[in-house]
Amino acid sequence: MLPPDDVQPAVSPAPQPAMVPMPASLMLAIATRAEEAGRLDEAEPLTAHLLRALPQEPRVLHLAGIVAFRRDRRVQAVELVEQAIIREPSNALYLRNISEMYRVVGRLDDALAAARRAVALQPSDPTILHNQAVIHQERGEVEAALTCARRAISLRPDMAGAHFAVAEAQLARGDYAEGWEEYEWRFRLPGVPPLMPAVLQQGIQQWGGGTLGQGTLLLIGDQGFGDVIQFCRYIPWVLSKGQPTVLATSTEMAPLMRRLFPDLPIVMNWSECPAFAAYCPLSGLPRLHGTRPDTIPPVLRIAPDTDRAALWRTRLDLAARAGDLGIGIVWAGRPTHRNDRNRSIRLTTLAPLAAVPGVTLVSLQKGEMAAEAAAFAGSGRLIDAAPEIADYEDTVAAIAALDLIVTVDTSVAHLAGAMGRHAWVLLPYAADWRWFRQRPDSPWYPSLRLFRQVAPARWDEPLAEIVNALGSFSPAR
Known part of the structure; x- marks a missing residue:
């Protein structure tokens, strides 16, 4: 039984050693x-x-x-x-x-x-x-x-x-x-995740562009969604070699890749991956192809699913808005992208577009930054379509229902370019390598038009160019 609080223990506790400060x-x-x-x-x-x-x-x-x-x-x-x-x-x-x-x-x-x-x-x-x-x-x-x-x-x-x-x-x-x-x-590069689990890669070499005999070639949709869209144009070149081929890609990209390549086996989980004799990331194919700026293969045209296209035409019936020009907007990319602080903007930065007469903006923005649309939508010049976008198939159908896309450097720019749709891309002063330097167009996507910063962190000038260009823009309806 414990003694009451006012009773001292019979044996004094052993003295504790004095704390010596750490140098x-x-x-x-x-x-x-x-x-x-x-x-x-x-x-x-x-x-x-x-x-x-x-x-x-x-x-x-x-x-x-x-x-x-x-x-x-x-x-x-x-x-x-x-x-x-x-x-x-x-x-x-x-x-x-x-x-x-x-x-x-x-x-x-x-x-x-x-x-x-x-x-x-x-x-x-x-x-x-x-x-x-x-x-x-x-x-x-x-x-x-x-x-x-x-x-x-x-x-x-x-x-x-x-x-x-x-x-x-x-x-x-x-x-x-x-x-x-x-x-x-x-x-x-430090911190870059491995291309695939080490157990799958062990003892297997990256493909060098030649034949593998009876073995299977594993193509990997690496890096971001935009990269998969950009580099999937090389898959027909790979398939032309007659090599058994499997594509490993994300669940987000798989539906689009299946429609582009209906006969190509596609896996979305490493556990489903069959045995393979060699592998190659999609982003490694331009090197093997020997691509130069004047030999970039043509883009593979992505078309919307027929039923979804009809649904999105109804959702975004801009004829009911007195024939307004429907402009889809995306202002932010994936925040984990290493250059996101330079490429992404706030929705309020696009306010000059909303001030153009005869324009209705349609938000296609997904992710955390999509929440910015709620406040902006109160102006009556923005339709927030993002809550209805479940996947990239919806994004494709929404793009097809619009007259123009204005976006920062995100996968939506690649998607619109792969669809052959008009898209104007806002680029930072030091843009990603794929957009080259200074030129206003892209050999990767002929339907895109590029608007560049004239100095770091300054978006006023390219936005003014876009507002000015809207005055002569005439979409094919």
């Missing part, structure tokens, strides 16, 4: 190792303690900035690392890291200046040169990006990021010969 250098080392290993829940409290104890120590300020950046507290991160640089201005590591932070927050001039200072201090660091290459790429300075990336490769030949920077620059320039070869490094 700051040891705590900093532990916090640094935790951050580098991605254990932010462990690194953050240690770093916070160090920052309170040593608020002027540059190593602590730098580490606290790195942790804050990885926690998406970007303003705080930049301020902390800036303070570290003030106290230790010749530390190339601090300058290297803040150059990347500046790039991500859109301060490209500051990013380039910091990268150049870092290179001057540490010219043999390939990571600094790679960072500088990416900054030049986002500034639209493709030649400078190539120079920096090649220097990084000369210092570290197996640096995947630098090779991929060369690929993006060369593909954007239209130099497809080197571009496709360097593009193969994309699967070696």
Whole structure:
């Protein structure tokens, strides 16, 4: 039975050893190792303690900035690392890291200046040169990006990021010969998920374009939905070789691929995958095909399902709206896309379109950003069709019922292009390689028209161009 509260125990407890404070250098080392290993829940409290104890120590300020950046507290991160640089201005590591932070927050001039200072201090660091290459790429300075990336490769030949920077620059320039070869490094980039489960890939080589005898070739719809739409045009070329072929793709893409290739076996789960002798991602086919800008295969025309097309014509009967021009809009892509912060916009950015007389906007936006349509729809100039869109088959049918699509760089741009429909694509200043540089059209999709930013983060000019172009736009009804 426990004694009452006012009764002392007969035996005094053994004295506890005094707590010995951990040396700051040891705590900093532990916090640094935790951050580098991605254990932010462990690194953050240690770093916070160090920052309170040593608020002027540059190593602590730098580490606290790195942790804050990885926690998406970007303003705080930049301020902390800036303070570290003030106290230790010749530390190339601090300058290297803040150059990347500046790039991500859109301060490209500051990013380039910091990268150049870092290179001057540490010219043999390939990571600094790679960072500088990416900054030049986002500034639209493709030649400078190539120079920096090649220097990084000369210092570290197996640096995947630098090779991929060369690929993006060369593909954007239209130099497809080197571009496709360097593009193969994309699967070696840090953090990129494997193409397939290791157990399936073990001991099997990527297809080189030749014959496999009796074996089956597995094509894989890799990367995003737009990539599958863009590169599926190579499947007839593969099938022409007479090789037994299976396509592995997502549940979202499978219905479209089945209508394009009714005789091609398609699997949507790795557990359903048959034995195969070789594999190839769809995005690897242009290299094997030897594609150059003037030999891009024609797009495979996607047509809507007849019944769904009739349903969507009824849903979007714009004749009942006094003959308004029906414009489908998409303003945001997948947030996990590595360049989404540059390509996606807010719905309010498209407000100038709603002000054009005789226009009805139709939201085809899916995902989290679709919620923005609710407030905008109150203006009476927007129909929110997204709740009725269950899959890509619905998106195809909706596009077919509209006169024009205005979209940022998303899979809907690819889809409209594959349908041969009028689509105007809003592109960031440093657009993805597939849209080339400067040109207003696309050899990948002849029905698309490209509207580009004249400077990073500025959408006013391309939107003004679109509003102006609407004045002479005459759709085929």
